Amino acid sequence: MPDLKVELRQDRPIPLDTAFTCAPGEILALVGPSGSGKSTILRAIAGLNRPAQGRVSVGDDVWFDTTAGVSVPPYRRAAGFVFQSYALFPHMTAEANIAAALDHLPAAERRARAHELLAMVHLDGLEARRPAELSGGQQQRVAVARALARDPKVLLLDEPFSAVDRATRKRLYREIAELRRSLDMPVILVTHDLDEAVMLGDRIAVLHRGRVLQTGTPEEITNRPVSPEVARLVDLRNVFEGTVAGHDETAGHSEIDWAGRRLVAAYRAFDVGAAVSWVVPDGFVVLHRRDRPSRGEHENPVSGVVAGLLVIGQTAHVTMNIDGSEDLPLQFSVPAHVARRNGLSEEAAISVSLLAEGIHLMPSGDPAG
Amino acid sequence: MDWIAFWLSLRLGFFTVLLLLPVGIVVGRLLAYRQFPGKGIAEALVALPLVLPPTVLGYYLLVSFGAASPVGKIWDAVFGGQLVFTFEGLLVASMIVNLPFAIQPMQRAFEAIPVEVREAAACSGMSPLKALGRIEIPLAWPGIATAMVLSFAHTLGEFGVVLMVGGAIPGETRTIAIAIYDRVQAFDEQSAAQMSALLLALSLGTIALTIGLSRRVGRRLS
Numbered sequence: 001m002p003d004l005k006v007e008l009r010q011d012r013p014i015p016l017d018t019a020f021t022c023a024p025g026e027i028l029a030l031v032g033p034s035g036s037g038k039s040t041i042l043r044a045i046a047g048l049n050r051p052a053q054g055r056v057s058v059g060d061d062v063w064f065d066t067t068a069g070v071s072v073p074p075y076r077r078a079a080g081f082v083f084q085s086y087a088l089f090p091h092m093t094a095e096a097n098i099a100a101a102l103d104h105l106p107a108a109e110r111r112a113r114a115h116e117l118l119a120m121v122h123l124d125g126l127e128a129r130r131p132a133e134l135s136g137g138q139q140q141r142v143a144v145a146r147a148l149a150r151d152p153k154v155l156l157l158d159e160p161f162s163a164v165d166r167a168t169r170k171r172l173y174r175e176i177a178e179l180r181r182s183l184d185m186p187v188i189l190v191t192h193d194l195d196e197a198v199m200l201g202d203r204i205a206v207l208h209r210g211r212v213l214q215t216g217t218p219e220e221i222t223n224r225p226v227s228p229e230v231a232r233l234v235d236l237r238n239v240f241e242g243t244v245a246g247h248d249e250t251a252g253h254s255e256i257d258w259a260g261r262r263l264v265a266a267y268r269a270f271d272v273g274a275a276v277s278w279v280v281p282d283g284f285v286v287l288h289r290r291d292r293p294s295r296g297e298h299e300n301p302v303s304g305v306v307a308g309l310l311v312i313g314q315t316a317h318v319t320m321n322i323d324g325s326e327d328l329p330l331q332f333s334v335p336a337h338v339a340r341r342n343g344l345s346e347e348a349a350i351s352v353s354l355l356a357e358g359i360h361l362m363p364s365g366d367p368a369g
Numbered sequence: 370m371d372w373i374a375f376w377l378s379l380r381l382g383f384f385t386v387l388l389l390l391p392v393g394i395v396v397g398r399l400l401a402y403r404q405f406p407g408k409g410i411a412e413a414l415v416a417l418p419l420v421l422p423p424t425v426l427g428y429y430l431l432v433s434f435g436a437a438s439p440v441g442k443i444w445d446a447v448f449g450g451q452l453v454f455t456f457e458g459l460l461v462a463s464m465i466v467n468l469p470f471a472i473q474p475m476q477r478a479f480e481a482i483p484v485e486v487r488e489a490a491a492c493s494g495m496s497p498l499k500a501l502g503r504i505e506i507p508l509a510w511p512g513i514a515t516a517m518v519l520s521f522a523h524t525l526g527e528f529g530v531v532l533m534v535g536g537a538i539p540g541e542t543r544t545i546a547i548a549i550y551d552r553v554q555a556f557d558e559q560s561a562a563q564m565s566a567l568l569l570a571l572s573l574g575t576i577a578l579t580i581g582l583s584r585r586v587g588r589r590l591s
Binding site: 046047048073074075076079080081083084085087088089090091100101103104146147149150 | 483485486488489490491492493494495496497499500503504507508
């Protein structure tokens with residue numbers, strides 16, 4: 001199976017200026033807020049809309065090329081598409097829905113292949129049901145089976161988990177993760193849910209106003225955003241401004257001055273004295289035990305008071321006002337039992353460590369807080 | 370009971386529906402899916418026969434179908450003979466009068482198909498023609514059937530336009546609605562009553578069928 005290569009540009013109705021590739025067997029998750037153009041990109045790959053300029057190709061198959069005047073209609077593009085609403089054919093049974101995408105096979109083989117696909121998505125025995133007689137999760141699986149029925153060269157998933165309940169969604173995540181081992185085509189997943197992208201994507205492309213701001217592994221995107229803008233788009237809340245104070249390349253450290261403190265951060269080659277933005281993801285903020293006072297051995301210690309405490313389920317979300325810098329709230333989460341054991345409450349004095357390996361420096365952007 | 374007139378009406382209804390079926394599907398689908406300049410005018414023209422007095426419409430058709438008119442001349446050149454006061458002329462007039470009854474229910478039925486379902490058909494490898502036959506027509510079928518039933522029933526009852534364009538030539542242009550009028554004029558109340566009762570029963574049946582089919586549009590798409 002060849003790579004999918006996509007380059008798209010347009011000004012209206014949704015601006016696009018993007019280029020990316022997706023390798024066979026890879027899941028590339030497109031994430032971004034509403035209106036960022038992620039669904040438009042997916043629809044352009046399928047041929048459901050035509051951007052002003054661009055090129056879409058899978059290996060030697062050119063589906064769209066404005067320079068060469070090529071625009072293959074959607075029914076001739078071997079792209080499997082799973083719609084957000086599933087868009088099953090309501091007058092057909094589950095089996096007929098899948099068989100409807102099997103025209104490339106001889107008529108005698110379609111039924112057997114439809115049954116194979118139904119078995120693959122764990123729907124054996126439900127072939128005679130119509131979409132209205134299936135649950136949301138079952139409908140989604142029929143939609144996936146139908147998309148795979150064409151033997152597509154590309155699989156396109158448009159928010160495929162947004163219309164089912166949480167429990168079903170978790171089950172479907174597991175099934176997709178299992179299914180993907182047998183998929184050998186490029187897969188593009190559009191989602192507004194970063195957790196979903198992190199869980200299922202091999203790579204994530206963060207989109208904003210039709211442009212890919214960063215492409216990387218889930219770990220890179222969530223821990224090392226390229227800009228404060230990406231950091232905010234992937235919901236990293238602790239984005240601050242500082243100044244580079246020095247480097248220790250052998251130890252792999254940079255030092256920054258921030259709010260009257262010096263912090264050790266992961267090394268990045270910025271000029272000393274340069275203004276930078278920096279971010280520390282939730283997982284790199286460690287709460288000190290309140291019954292064991294610091295003897296100065298902590299890494300990047302920061303003290304303050306609890307300005308907000310919100311317990312949701314088993315997680316306590318803490319907003320901490322840093323001593324001497326009340327306008328710089330630091331946010332982090334701890335398990336609810338840790339919050340209880342440490343007697344966390346509003347106005348309680350606490351201290352945390354900002355782990356150096358998690359402090360990521362970026363070119364300076366707009367101050368975020 | 371004028372069985373010749375009744376048979377003529379059935380024949381007129383049958384051919385009107387037969388010829389309007391493809392027109393309704395093509396135009397109804399076009400108006401449902403496409404945006405184009407002048408769409409509002411096109412929709413207004415389709416709806417015009419609903420509000421125009423039948424005699425006014427009949428007058429204009431009579432004038433435009435006349436032997437001296439361009440349409441009349443073309444008809445004469447292609448088929449020979451004249452269009453007015455013939456069954457063929459009546460059929461063309463009947464099609465024009467029934468445009469809103471044929472197109473509007475089909476347009477609504479095509480509009481009710483979610484756009485994603487049509488896109489899914491394309492993404493499943495179906496050409497537009499295949500998608501029309503396998504997805505769109507089956508889903509819009511109750512609306513299409515409603516359009517056919519309404520056009521047929523309306524043709525049976527049409528009076529003003531038929532009289533203007535066709536006159537009342539027995540076996541050629543005298544439909545059952547005109548035959549009822551003739552019978553009343555001739556004080557043959559028994560025949561008029563029988564034919565009226567027949568049309569009443571047909572109309573009630575039509576309404577029942579139309580309501581039943583309209584409910585199915587919703588059910589099919591749920």
